[in-house]
Amino acid sequence: MEKLIIGVDLGGTNIAAALVKNDGSIVEKISNPTEANKGKDMVITNLMATIEELLGYVEDNKKIKGIGIGIPGVCDIEKGLVKFAPNLFWENVEIVKILESKFNLPVFIDNDANAAALGEVWCGAGKGKKNIVCITLGTGVGCGIILNGAIFHGAGNGAGELGHITVKEDGPKCNCGNNGCLEVLVAAPAIAKMGKEALLKGDTLLKTITDREKLTAKDVFDAAKKGDKVCLDIIGNVANNLGLAIANVINILNPEMIIIGGGVAAAGDILFNPLKEVVAKRALKDLYKDVEIVSAQLGNNAGIIGAAALVK
Amino acid sequence: MEKLIIGVDLGGTNIAAALVKNDGSIVEKISNPTEANKGKDMVITNLMATIEELLGYVEDNKKIKGIGIGIPGVCDIEKGLVKFAPNLFWENVEIVKILESKFNLPVFIDNDANAAALGEVWCGAGKGKKNIVCITLGTGVGCGIILNGAIFHGAGNGAGELGHITVKEDGPKCNCGNNGCLEVLVAAPAIAKMGKEALLKGDTLLKTITDREKLTAKDVFDAAKKGDKVCLDIIGNVANNLGLAIANVINILNPEMIIIGGGVAAAGDILFNPLKEVVAKRALKDLYKDVEIVSAQLGNNAGIIGAAALVK
Incomplete structure (x- = not known):
């Protein structure tokens, strides 16, 4: 059984997310408002709801390999920490821990520009x-x-x-x-x-x-x-x-x-x-x-x- | 038994070389003219003679871990090839192959600036x-x-x-x-x-x-x-x-x-x-x-x- 990946583009305005196959193709894509102006916790709530919504498309969470999130800010990858993301009003948010305990799935974060670069070598202009x-x-x-x-x-x-x-x-x-x-x-x-x-x-x-x-x-x-x-x-x-x-x-x-x-x-x-x-x-x-x-x-x-x- | 390393700084004017311990300290250091003006083969001859001279300080080649050479030019590390070293009049010289068959010891090359950087993190200003x-x-x-x-x-x-x-x-x-x-x-x-x-x-x-x-x-x-x-x-x-x-x-x-x-x-x-x-x-x-x-x-x-x- 091929597992799917949840990819989340956490922007200052919208949270775009999708179920992604192993070849980089998109199965199901959704988008919700970030509501960053309502503060740090509302962004986390909206992020969780978006992931929840995507999980609704699979029968079983075991079909999901993990959740990846591109962050508009500075991350400490090893600690799973968002150090600073001004557009989200986030400072030192332990997002990996929060989401892993909620969904019981592996969660990976990185700066959005780094994630985009990795995407391009995975299945874009820089493939391979x-x-x-x-x-x-x-x-x-x-x-x-x-x-x-x-x-x-x-x-x-x-x-x-x-x-x-x-x-x-x-x-x-x-x-x-x-x-x-x-x-x-x-x-x-x-x-x-x-x-x-x-x-x-x-x-x-x-x-x-x-x-x-x-x-x-x-x-x-x-x-x-x-x-x-x-x-x-x-x-x-x-x-x-x-x-x-x-x-x-x-x-x-x-x-x-x-x-x-x-x-x-x-x-x-x-x-x-x-x-x-x-x-x-x-x-x-x-x-x-x-x-x-x-x-x-x-x-x-x-x-x-x-x-x-x-x-x- | 602690093995020694032969380190060679192959310059356009002089070939400086030494027996080096595992902590980066120098046991025995020598220097010979490169004689680059006499052409590519003379440089190889002088390089071999310098290594031979250092080997004279140990009873047995088995006491040597390997030979490292800093090259004033562009190297293809994987092929063990000096692609271009203008000061030595070298172009596409397979120096690793030449020296390994002569001395029956592992030989490693890299550009001299890269080697210097590695030396500084080994036992210089950037230790660790x-x-x-x-x-x-x-x-x-x-x-x-x-x-x-x-x-x-x-x-x-x-x-x-x-x-x-x-x-x-x-x-x-x-x-x-x-x-x-x-x-x-x-x-x-x-x-x-x-x-x-x-x-x-x-x-x-x-x-x-x-x-x-x-x-x-x-x-x-x-x-x-x-x-x-x-x-x-x-x-x-x-x-x-x-x-x-x-x-x-x-x-x-x-x-x-x-x-x-x-x-x-x-x-x-x-x-x-x-x-x-x-x-x-x-x-x-x-x-x-x-x-x-x-x-x-x-x-x-x-x-x-x-x-x-x-x-x-």
Whole structure:
């Protein structure tokens, strides 16, 4: 009898969860509100109810191999502890212990970016690869690192803070206190901000957008795809900064593959083509030939499948 | 009976080798010229003669556990192959096979920077640590990475090229083809070059040096220690660029320790103090608190002891 895995993507807004097969395919998927604004305990209650709901689809809990949860925060994997997850208002929550005693099933947690990286090598773009770096470009910059086939956590479960490497010494201030972090240069809000500034100054298709405040990174990419010079320049700028960071990662880690996902990566070739040019120029030739730079494949299910991969 | 290890530091000028005990202490140390200018085969002959000479100190080869060799180049560890070592004029030399059939002892090779890092966690500054980055600042920038207690090689044995990460986007041209690599900003030749330029321009203690061409990085550090403002500025510049690179490594790998060795590191506090300030500013606070930044401890024996560590 093939056992199923419960994969849970515990987000600040929604708890998405699914029964996942051993090949990474999804059998049954559900989603409930996280209600993080109602506090730490309500999130735990909603998480338990979501797992309970999924268990209703199997006759017997013995058909479940385990529960994997991707956490939007810092985890102590060995202790099964969520040290800090600001969007959930969690601090030092022993979630593994709580859920294991409730469901009598093995529970595994990890940071959501790490889980997504593991999902991609399990059944996504990096299937079968041993050394990859998976970057998620959205509201922030997430990063999971797989080395020698396993998630690399670092000394204090803090590895993979790629969003905070310095790319522009005197660049814009970041929330972390540093200047010129990758995140303030290439994440979606940074791209939207550049679009808003361009709209005020120049001749760009963005000027058809009446509510300037609602301009998004996607608007910038859409205009660039129509040949808008100003937006193409913004993307060139993003590709340059992201390419510099990725080349540095390649020179340090010599990975087989860089996987890029998230809303910004959905832009496709218009971002990937100039990005690859920058990386080719900046990474050592011998290391650049070892590496592929590709789009993530798991899309919206990356969180769930990655969480399930923690159990596998 | 405690077995001894033969550790060999195969340099472009000299072959330094020793009988090493299980605690990393050196029993007998010798050195012979490499004679790399006489070609690949002469280097192999001299390497064999050096090992033979050390074996003369033990009654029986059975007292030797194995032979470890630090290689100044790129190795394929699994195949026991030196892929490329420009200073030795070696390309695709199956050195492990050659030496094992000659001496009937197990032979291990690795890149010399990797070996040095392993030596430091065996019995140097990083004793007992599991996640460290060891940086050697000399004519170039070497780097060995220990993750989860083992040398991290990357997908193609090319990990740790820290000397070629981009620190200054529009910085000076590097031999690798990129601009603003760490190596062209902080290695000894870069510091000497800044000293020479300063000497021409300003009021500095360096002007007592009559032969400008012979000015070294050490002259710059010596003048700075005497309070020379111009040289202190040069060191501030080096600390800034090195600190930026190290902060990036910390943000990516979350190591327990950064170990810095080589001639430039011998400068001591005058470099380490401003360096630590830069890293504290640029690395994420949570990761900076996990990490110590320290001097390498094995000094001139780092190569030999590191090579011996490959056997251990």
